[in-house]
Amino acid sequence: MDEQLRKIRRREATLARRNVYKETPEVNSYYSSLPPEERLKFVSRARSVNAKILAKRKTKNTVFTVIGVAAISVAALLAIIPIFFTFLNSFMSSSEISSNYGIIFQSLPGGSSGAAQFISMRPQLQLIPQQVSVEQYSKLLFMTPSYLFKYWNSILLTVPIVAGQLLVACLASYSFTRYRRKRRELLFFAYVILMLMPFQVTLVPNYLISDKLNLLDSYASIILPGVFSTFSVYLLTKYMRQIPSAYIEAAKIDGAGEWQIFTKIVLPNCRNAVFAMAILLFIDYWNMVEQPLIMLTTEDKRPLSVFLAQVNMNEIGMAFAACALYMVPPLLVFLRGEDYLVEGISKAGVK
Secondary structure, X not given: OHHHHHXXXXXXXXXXXXXXXXXXXXXXXXXXXXXXXXXXXXXXXXXXXXXXXXXXXXXXXXXXXXXXHHHHHHHHHHHHHHHHHHHHHOOEOHHHHHXXXXXXXXXXXXXXXXXXXXXXXXXXOOOOOOOXXXXXXXXXXXXXXXXXXXXXXXXXXXXHHHHHHHHHHHHHHHHHHXXXXXXXXXXXXXXXXXXXOXXXXXXXXXXXXXXXXXXXXXXXXXXXXXXXXXXXXXXXXXXXXXXXXXXXXXXXXXXXOHHHHHHHHHHHXXXXXXXXXXXXXXXXXXXXXXXXXXXXXOHHHOOHHHHHHHOOOOOHHHHHHHHHHHHHHHHHHHHHOHHHHHHHHHHHOOO
């Protein structure tokens, strides 16, 4: 009797250590009530039903995957075909281009009749040239100095804007990250509101301020508003706030100052976001059109993005070559920093 009581108390102590003070009663399930032969049949039926469910689920996932890949492939082809079309057609001879696409340009305003018309014949959209020619590239690069001047104007405008905006954004984002008072969120909210405003809303104030400062018809009227843009500040601030505060606290314990924390800890951790912003800013400001048209009145100071529509439309081959050369810098920048762009945007969270 004492041995049986000892067992009961030992079981109660074990349940108490597991925070269980009432033993779970045994439940007689349908499976446990079956004889051994019926249990095997029950398990086999359950396995067959589960196999059918898994097969249906796998088929459904495969169908959705195939549809998604097909849709993405079609979208990618629609996006990349114009690029290949422009590059390959830039190597066509002038006679071949005129025979294939001349009917399109004759129907446009300013064509043979001076007004827009319906296309009377079907144009021949040819991707691969029958005869490769580089005559249009030689004319464009060696006999059209205005094109090279516009190319240089685009570089003089884009590179300072990208470099200056990244410098301002890194410093401002670090301030937003380290500044702990209530006014921080109010000021950051103002930055977000400015970022959400359309570009056309801020274009008129920029023009009026440039006029008051006598900066119109100068590169400064475009570079200064671009340097202090708000989008890069927003993205880098979101990225810097994801850096663990333990890194900064450890650096402060070791005696590091704010500048050392900024240059040795924060910037190396934000390298992907900085490269991503550099790529996005370069592509954006390389293709700008409205700012030069409004701020720059002198034709020789305007970038290539404005001049591109005026490149010798009488010779379509030169227009194709000009467009192909115009796309080279953004493509090279994108291909060089594609990994940084994907990782930087995925971690920072673009709106």
